[in-house]
Amino acid sequence: MEVTQETLENSELINWTIFQELLMMDEDEEGFALSLVQTFADQAKRIFSEMEELLKDSNRSTENLQKLSSLGHYLKGSAAALGLQRIQYECERIQNYGKQNNFDNYSKAAEAKNLEDWQACCNDAYQCALDYYKQSKDLLTEYFEEPL
Amino acid sequence: MAASNSGDLQAPEDPNNCNSHNKGSGTDFVKKLFQMLEEDTFSDIVRWSDAGDSFIITDTNEFTTKVLPSYFKHGNFASFVRQLNKYDFHKVKLSHGVKQRYKMDNIWEFKHPKFSRHDSNALDGIKRKVPTKRESEAGVMLASPTNFVSITQFRNLQDHLDFLERDNQQVHREVNKLQAELQSLNGKYNSLVSTLLTSRTINESFSNAISTLSKALAQMGVQLPRFDIPLGANPPISRSPASASPAVASSTNSGPTNNNNNSNNTNNNVSLSPPQQPIKKQQQQQQPPPLQIAPLSPRRKQERILARPKGSNLHVLLVEDDNVCIQLCQKFLMKYGCTVVVVKDGLAAISAVEKVKFDLVLMDIVMPNLDGASATSVIRSFDSDTPIIAMTGNYQKEDLMTYLAHGMTDILAKPFTKLDLYMILEKHQIGNKLKRPSQDSASDSGPSSNPKISAPGSSAEVSSGSSSQQQLPVANTATASQSALQAAVQNTASTLPISTAPGNEVIVDSPTAAALMSSGLVPGAPLAPQTRKLLIQKEQQQSQQSVDSLQSEDPSVSMLASDLMGSISASESSDLLVNHMVKTEDPYENPVKRPRYA
Structure with a gap:
């Protein structure tokens, strides 16, 4: 299936208004949008692997959760800048669950009693984020016809 | 002999x-x-x-x-x-x-x-x-060759002496420099320590206030989300249940929900005010912390000015640790003809501002080494006039208070568009130095000269005697529609108890307004996406004049009912504007709105 602007516009993954503005930046610097997306992809890969490390760590600690929260915050900002709204939202969840804050009435978080439970919440959000990242990446790879 | x-x-x-x-x-x-x-x-x-x-x-x-x-x-x-x-x-x-x-x-x-x-x-x-x-x-x-040798020796010795003298002088200079550096480091250190202590006290008073508040709310039968506050530590972000759903969902709610929110908000404010009083007092006590570093000497000031790139209209320091944001924001700024310096943490920001006079500092909050707020308060100890704009996705009212208490000039909600950035530059009287990026954004300069709610930072600018300057761009760019708009807004504004700013300086800055609104209404999720739709519509509607322009002038309208925008009529939108202003006026009447560094 060919990915056109319309595909992006209709995709739930992308906030088209924001993304459109990036594409418009290409007018005076060709390839700017692509380079931005590539920067994001590099950054996301790094953050996801750091998150994975923390989630795998069998030693449950508040520091670990706090680190997850920071990473979530960081990637949230990058994703938001590109309008990758799904990733952004999942990162916000990681950020909040990492602070043991059930900001979106997540049923699992509501029942969370210990660090283990909160880490599981983070893991859920992480899996979603990763999934959305892959989808977004595929979509944008198709669109730019460049590997990300 | x-x-x-x-x-x-x-x-x-x-x-x-x-x-x-x-x-x-x-x-x-x-x-x-x-x-x-x-x-x-x-x-x-x-x-x-x-x-x-x-x-x-x-x-x-x-x-x-x-x-x-x-x-x-x-x-x-x-x-x-x-x-x-x-x-x-x-x-x-x-x-x-x-x-x-x-x-x-x-x-x-x-x-x-x-x-x-x-x-x-x-x-x-x-x-x-x-x-x-x-x-x-x-x-x-x-x-005489025999004597020639001695002359050479003599010269060698003289050279050696000269060399030693120079070396000695250099060592002296270096020692002096190191001493000065040590002194400035000492100053920074002291200032940091006092900042730390200040924020600890603020935090403590926050957690006290929150627990008081939650008790009061519990007595009133309001169900509270679970949160635990370690006393004296950072209070976790607490949100009301009504605001818990992400903005995408809540923005689809139309009138009734908004009214709900609004009443919640006023409720909150009513119950908030008692515990907030002590906070305010406390902050005012902390307000004039003895400046650890004396203001820069004239020579240093001169050096800072000389260190600017030649021919730069607007020299901007971007403090940000996220490569994506750096790339994007730098691009925005360069499109406006700014020269940009990028640093990646608060410490680097301090030394950058120490060396060079910037026209603007855009500062991320969450960064490694030193966060943006602390860095700002250190910068304020030697530089009180460079606008420092916080870039943040955190809209919580407490955060806003903290940022302003640390001496930040204003807040730019992340993620922001080119236009959001432009408006904040305009608001702080530096927009007129910008290269107009394109025809359409030139005509978008409307928002700058139009209804602004005096956001927390701007009152400082006004009181610092720049009001005549502020009016200049207004006069320059005012078109018929804009002045009609201004008149309309002045009417609106005069009905509001905004006492600090004269009519045409009452300015709505959407990101800030959004931030403040969201702190009371829809915290957490970024609102800017919705504002964007409207901005595009605004561009489409440029041909429409006068009252119609009201609709597009305030992008934050869309926060209230972005889905209505497609079919919205001019009169409805102006109603909405008034509505919105009445609502947003609340946070500004809060004691926290005054910047503390002025």
């Missing part, structure tokens, strides 16, 4: 002879002397001593008249003795017995450690003595 008296050298018959002796090999004179003794032609007048380590002139008169002319081409015994003296020959005191032996009184014996019979190899070791007076003998010495 007075032979070393250089004055004698100037005796008329003397210098030429000396020169001739000394030309060629330095030991010319000595060689001749040696030759004379070895040939032993005048053995009755001059000859080696018996031991062979000295020579004896037995008759000075005969020597002067016979020997000197044939070997040394002159007849001056005194000159001959001076030469000997210069080559460090010493007159040997003769014992009475020797004098007896030659039965003469005018016997002279001379001796040099290296001058002995048949030993011609040692002659090279016989050098002229180092002159004591350089000046007077310079003429002679130029030609």
Whole structure:
């Protein structure tokens, strides 16, 4: 299936208004949008692997959760800048669950009693984020016809 | 012997002879002397001593008249003795017995450690003595290789001395510099410590206030989300249940929900006010923390100005640790013709601002090493006028208070568009230095000269006497529609209890308004996406004039009912605007809105 602007516009993954503005930046610097997306992809890969490390760590600690929260915050900002709204939202969840804050009435978080439970919440959000990242990446790879 | 008296050298018959002796090999004179003794032609007048380590002139008169002319081409015994003296020959005191032996009184014996019979190899070791007076003998010495060496040595020594002097000076300078650096570091450290203590006190008062508040709310039967506050630590972000759903969901709720929110909000404010009073007092106490670092000296100020890139209209420091945001924001700024310096943490930001005078600092909050708020309060200890704009996705009211308490000028909600950025620049009177990026954004300059709710930071600017300046761009860019709009807004504004800003300086800045609104209404999720739709519509509706423009002028309208925008009519939108302003006015009436650094 060919990915056109319309595909992006209709995709739930992308906030088209924001993304459109990036594409418009290409007018005076060709390839700017692509380079931005590539920067994001590099950054996301790094953050996801750091998150994975923390989630795998069998030693449950508040520091670990706090680190997850920071990473979530960081990637949230990058994703938001590109309008990758799904990733952004999942990162916000990681950020909040990492602070043991059930900001979106997540049923699992509501029942969370210990660090283990909160880490599981983070893991859920992480899996979603990763999934959305892959989808977004595929979509944008198709669109730019460049590997990300 | 007075032979070393250089004055004698100037005796008329003397210098030429000396020169001739000394030309060629330095030991010319000595060689001749040696030759004379070895040939032993005048053995009755001059000859080696018996031991062979000295020579004896037995008759000075005969020597002067016979020997000197044939070997040394002159007849001056005194000159001959001076030469000997210069080559460090010493007159040997003769014992009475020797004098007896030659039965003469005018016997002279001379001796040099290296001058002995048949030993011609040692002659090279016989050098002229180092002159004591350089000046007077310079003429002679130029030609004298022996002395030439000494001059070189002298120069070497002088060079060495110069080098040492320079080195010493450099070391001195470095020590001074290090001292100054240490002092400034000390200042920073002190200021950081006081900032830390301040924020700890603020945090403590926050958690107290929150627990008071939650008790009060619990008594009123309001169900609270679970949160635990470690006393004295950072209070976790607490949100009301109504705001828990993300903005995407809540923005689809139309009127009734908004009203709900609004009433919630006013409720909150009512119950908030008692606990907030002490906070305010506390912050005011902390407000004038004794400045640890004196304001920069005039010289430093000059240096900071000189350090700016030449020809830059607007020199911006971007403090951000996220590469994506850096790339994007830098691009925005460069499109506006700004020169941009990027640093990645708070510490780097402090030293950057110390070195260069920037027109604007855009500061992320969450960063490694030192967060944006603390960095700002350090910067404020030596620079009180550079606008520092916080870029953040955190909209919570407490955060806003903290940022402003740390001396930040304003807040730019992340993620932001090119236009959001432009509006915040306009708002702080630096927009007029910008290159208008394109035709459409030029016509978008409307938002700058139009209804602004005086956001927390801007009152500082107003009070600092720049109000006339502020009005300038308004006058320049005002079009018929804009002035109609202004009039409309002034009407609106005058009905509102905004006391600090005169009519046309009442400005709605959407990101800030959004931030403040969201702190009361829809916290957490970014609202900017919704504003964007509207901005695009705004561009489409540019042709429409006067009242119609009201609709597009305030992007934050869309936060309330973005889904209505498609079908919205002009009158509805102006209603909405008023609505919105009434709502957003609340946060500004809160005691927290005044910047504390002014």
